[in-house]
Amino acid sequence: MEQLDPVRDHAEIIRLSISFYLSPMAVDWVFALSMPRFNIGPSGAAIFRGGKGKLLMNSDRRYDDTDDHFLVWIEYGPDSPQVKRSLDIINALHAKWSKEYPAEFDDLDLWLYVLAWEICGTSSIFTEYLGLPEPSEKEKIAKVVFGKKLAELFVYVDGRPLSEVIPASLETYEDWVAYLHEYESRPWEYNAESAACLAQVVETFEKRFPMPLPRSFVRALATSFWHDGMFGCCDIERPGRLMSWAARMFMRVGILMGRILPDPKESLTEKLRRESAETGKPLRAVLKATQVPSPSQGSTARCPMGFGG
Template sequence: MNKPKKWIADKIESLDPYKDYIEIWRLSSSYRLNDFMQNFIYALTFPNFIVTDWGSKAVWREDGGKVLHQSTSRVEQTGSANALWWFYGPNDERTLKSIESINKLHVYWAKKYPGAFSYNEDYIYTLAFSATTMHRLKLKMGAPGISEKEKIAAHLFWRDMSKLFYAENGQPITGYPNSFEELVEFCEQYENTPRPTPERANLVANAIYEQFVFRFFPPPLHWFGHQLIRAMSLPTTLKTLGIDPPDPMAAEILPKLMGYIFWQMEENADDPTESYIEERLRMSSEEKKSIRSEIKDLDGRFPEHFAQQYKDDPKFIGCPYHAALEAAASSKKSNSEDNFVDELEKKAGALD
């Protein structure tokens, strides 16, 4: 059996993290990705960003927004935007245009939900979480965290990214932590801040988890998909959002199982020579059309499925948003969306 071809770790080792941090981040984050991993990371990440009443209000809105009506489209747009940033870095024109579209989207929604995009700490948390995600996930799976070079590079990469975003009314993002260790500390403090359970946040998170399960697991294994995503999620987030924790055995076994699977992939597979975003960008028009068709089908079937699963959640009896779930799901598209928003979201990603 031929030894797998490895080049990424050697290349990272040859670089200076203080000078080559953009390339190190690209190498450590842009390869070994596929649609499952992109969706998995999205499901583990985004619910942590909507634990506040104002954050979840701007996402669920009055009728479920895109997490209900275009659930997989939202994953695709978010994932492709992130992959674009990770590969090209904060100085590239493609990244700058993508993030400017995100900033314009925030301006648009801030007019409808004043104050929701004004909290500096929410932006810092999103940046800090993004920089530390893989390190913390590896530790959760029982694996060593990322290397010191990768920590330095992650901290500097997202420092530069922080300068591209702005909060409500054009306010710059301030207070980015001074080291990787401080990024982790900031995340842990934010996550352990006691908060009430926003009703819409529960729906947003459940929609995100359910979309992942609905897309990748056959109905008889939906229970397993939910145990997996909960076992890998932050317990503090599940508690704040009013979502049941995983079964104790699942919490113990599944992170280790995922760690073993990732270890096997890293040890026994060749390092890819092409990044995820490069693969997407070189797709033919027919390949892109096929993906869009699959996503459209998933988007169309998901709202009714989700409504049937969550409309009668006994923990949220009396919640107007849970009560209106069936009616919201029956509408063909979120009333909150328009062509202006659709165009901005397309510009933020790569699958045009």
């Protein structure tokens, strides 16, 4: 890390700082924090889709596909053929569903918020909720370059790369954090479609959690990190102060333990591929689909913004 340049080597910095420290529980946790954020506001109808959206009908697949797109991005970097394949899948899904839900895809602020989350969302949670140090200046620069490189691959609703519609004011890591906070502080009203999506995310997180803990505590591991506006959009109860404190301490200790232990020798993506090879169990859809050259080969991969099938 010390020898790497944050602009030239942004992908390797992201990989070294994130991918080796992930577990299936960790990526599910990030999903339970991020997907509900993307589900409030204009996107609710496009994700709910009359109760037939993938999040409602096959929530485990939604978790796996979204988690795996993220893993591909941080494992290979935006300039890789694997990530370009991932974004081909996502852009095709956006093109399909934007015809049915044009207004839901036409909100530039939401696109920018999703990108802001990719750049600084999780690290902001670490800093603001868990009291952990901010990323180093090198990591901050690498995160912004990484995010803007991803934006070059996203196709906006008017056919341009998303990078071409990013305001000039969003330049530094601090700019993106400020945008994140401004977006989340907006007034959010109850929406039944968003409420159903948020409830499904939480229910599935509870079901998939690998430790035998009370469901109320597992739920608090997600909702203790939601911003205030999210509760106004759904019928989900806020965790009590003691439960919230316990949930945050649980996550803080887990993250700190990961930093104290010896550095892992294998990233989560490498581990999943190795286990598939050793057991003969099929590789999950996105991890498999991003390795094939053509989008026409029957992928079932889905969109990490929530607009997938």
